[in-house]
Every structure is written in structure tokens, then in C-alpha cells.
């Protein structure tokens with residue numbers, strides 16, 4: 381089957397030519413349509429940088445990126461950019477504190493010149509389990525979990541095929557984390573979405589993902605199946621260290 385996301389020999393840098401720092405080195409993987417793929421590793425190992433390159437935010441990359449069978453250039457068309465959307469740890473990264481929820485959700489539709497706007501806003505609010513009258517509210521009137529639902533709604537409004545989820549539950553209370561993870565799980569099944577989920581928490585990753593890439597210092601040390609995480613049959617010592625270090629790690633079956 382054709383991959384939804386294919387990455388070959390990806391390298392990503394920051395900084396001006398001549399003083400570039402390469403923070404992702406020679407990473408290759410592919411994600412099937414409808415799969416949830418995890419990225420774990422210590423802070424600073426390059427997880428967010430990979431998502432940034434896939435989302436079109438970070439243009440200093442080399443290698444091959446193909447989305448839905450189409451090879452991507454560093455400069456993308458609007459249609460290509462709409463195919464994958466990011467969700468961040470802090471919803472304020474994508475929702476403006478002084479805009480109503482309606483305005484936050486309408487903005488991407490205006491930018492992309494998409495019609496039937498009110499109808500689409502109504503649908504995404506439904507999709508993420510928020511009441512319709514939340515349109516008129518401001519972010520500060522919402523709980524952390526509700527704000528993250530708005531951020532997910534905003535990511536969904538352009539009908540992407542892929543969600544790139546960067547620690548989407550780390551800023552939330554534990555009880556709310558499970559709610560948001562279950563919402564993401566349902567959305568993936570209902571809409572046939574493909575996910576890449578970045579998390580430092582193996583419990584979060586194994587709740588949602590079928591396979592997990594373990595990162596260290598800009599590269600992958602191992603791509604483990606969920607079953608290997610559950611059975612403890614991972615092959616790389618660093619993956620074991622991460623598993624041992626993940627306090628309260630409860631493998632989800």
C-alpha cells in the first residue's frame with residue numbers, strides 16, 4: 381500500500397549558510413495511510429524539528445519527503461500545506477488569546493479561500509465535542525482541555541489528511557490527558573487520519589501509536605512496534621533506558 385508519509389535521508393538544519401547546525405541527521409521512515417506513528421526521545425533530540433519540516437514550517441532540509449504519493453519541495457503550494465496540520469502542546473501557539481473561537485476557526489478558511497464557512501465551523505465543533513455556543517467565547521473562558529479541543533478543531537477545519545501532534549497532552553492534567561487522547565483516537569478512526577505523535581511519554585505514545593521511532597541526538601536508534609513496547613522486547617539499550625525512565629509507564633493494549 382502507498383505510504384501517506386514517506387521520508388528518506390532527511391536532514392534538517394538551523395542557522396545561516398556557513399554556520400548551520402544540523403539537528404536532524406539522515407532519518408528515514410514511512411507511515412501508512414491511517415497509521416499513528418510515534419516519535420520519542422529526550423528534549424532537544426530533534427522531534428519537533430522533524431514535524432516542522434513535514435509541516436512546511438522549517439525549510440532548511442535535504443532528503444526526500446513525499447506526502448500522499450507526491451514528492452514535496454521546500455516551497456509548497458497552499459493545497460500541499462493544507463494536507464497536514466500541527467497541534468502543539470500549548471494551544472496558545474495556534475489560538476489567539478483575544479479572538480473568539482469562531483474567529484480562530486474561520487481564519488484558516490479565509491486564508492485558503494474556502495466556502496461554506498459557518499457550516500464547517502459547526503462541523504468541527506461537533507467533531508471535537510464542543511457545544512455550538514462556544515463560538516462566541518474567548519480562550520480565557522475555556523478550560524485547558526477545551527482549549528486543546530479548539531486547537532484540534534482549528535487543525536481539522538481545512539480537512540487535512542495528516543495531523544502532526546507535538547506533545548498534545550503534556551500541558552494538561554492527567555485526567556484530561558486521557559480524554560484528549562481518546563478524542564484523537566476516535567477522530568483518527570472516524571476520519572481515516574494519519575498521525576505523527578511526538579511525546580516524551582511512552583504511555584501516551586503507546587496509547588495511540590502502532591509503531592514508535594526512538595530518537596537520540598538527531599537520529600533514530602530503533603523503530604519499535606507497540607507489541608515490543610508492551611512485551612519489553614525492544615532491541616536498543618537506549619529504548620530500554622527510556623522505558624525504565626518513564627515513571628508510571630503502563631502499556632496500553
Ligand SMILES: Nc1ncnc2c1ncn2[C@@H]1O[C@H](COP(=O)(O)OP(=O)(O)OP(=O)(O)O)[C@@H](O)[C@H]1O
Nearest residue numbers: 394395403421422423424425426427428429430580
Ligand atoms: N529555531 C531554532 N534555531 C536554532 N536551533 C533550534 C531551533 N529550534 C530548535 N533548535 C535546536 O534543535 C535541536 C532539536 O530541537 P527540537 O525542538 O526539534 O527537539 P525536541 O526533541 O522536539 O525537544 P523538545 O521536546 O524539547 O521540543 C535542539 O538542540 C534545539 O536547541
